[in-house]
Amino acid sequence: MAITSVKYIRDEKGKDSVVRIIYNNDTSVKITVQVDNEDNRHWQQVKEWVAAGNTIQEAD
């Protein structure tokens, strides 16, 4: 599946500790994963996506 966008989510401590990933423009599922979770395949995909020149959106 192709990543459409990735956005940081700020926690209650003010840290961008989680990202929301949207695949194939599908917003019917909310996919969230911890930042720097190196064993997690979704975070690995985000890293590859960023390495390909994409940017994670800032948190609200």
Next chain:
Amino acid sequence: MALSKIDIANMVTGATPVANGGTGQTTFAAAGLDKRPNVKSIWINGDMAVSQRATSVTGKTAGGYYTVDRMQLDISGTIGTWTVAQESLTSGSAYTAGFANAYRIDCTSATASPADAAFLKVISSFEGQDLQLFKKGTANAEKWTLSFWVKSNKTGTAQVNLRDMDNTRMIGASYSISSADTWEHKVCNFAADTTGALDDDNARSLIVEWWLDGGGNNTSGAMPTAWEARAVADSMAAGSLDLAGSTDNDWAITGIQLEVGEFSSTTLPPFQHESFGDNLARCYRYYQMPVHNKDHQGNNEEYGAFNTGTYSADAYFRAARPLGVEMRANPTLKSSSGTNYFFILSGVNDDINDLTLHNDSNFKTVWVYNNDEASSTAGQAGILMANNLSAYIAFDAEL
């Protein structure tokens, strides 16, 4: 009535028992079980019984885990549109061999000539720490045997590969589908590899991949019958079923075994059936769906509960759930998202749309929260529940 004599010596040496037990019985050794170093099957959910996500999905043009646990559709480029299903079996050789379910893909939109780099595979992945018994990369490296039941409307030769992801190596085997729409049992042997040890960790060390279609980049080499540095051109060199070529096409598999050592169809140890509960628990290491619109018996579970939680602020509800089975890694949260899909039972119902993973989560305990719609009083407790038949909460630690 006299007790029958059970001769343990005969059982472990393979000698045919004669006293009281009669002749022609299969002994422990003759069944190859003395060669099996593993207590449980290496392949998880090999009977395709567990399908937590769904039993059938349609319109898939990209890879993913869609139905049967541990089975992944792997697609690159444009190469057909697919229905992916857990097929219930009621007849045929696989069924009479004891398998009531299969993983099946059906082509619903064809790609007659896929681009050179395109491919269609069905794969499954393994942690390196679960494969140390193959002693790969040592002088005592073991051979591998992969067996499975397969059925397709297409006949011909296809290739299945083992891919060592730690050392970027591969080996292949071919199998032939002789009769259309008929379950056939295949046994594929792979050589031992004294090069490249598999990492002893929770990361993906091995992929088993059934190649079903692909472009020219994957076919121009030769199928490797010995382990080699991975060469894409060798991936499907033995032949292609061209499965994406017609909407008539389908492919199904069940009864998968991965065994240590070399076996034939006559020496292969029996499939290690597990109870549904044991099977499900092993799948939970990779995927858990504690809130789902259907339970495992197919019953509606509209008001499935996640757990109790608390409002840490008026507009911030969070809840934790200790996991009954530790996951492979800190998981991804997949929460359905829709108007009032969930509610927090807390005196009055507090409707919310979806959930976010909290950073306190780990592979033992998961935390979720909502601070978009939640509205109550700080310190108030509540029960997080589903409020819609399309609502679900799932945790994914797949390889």
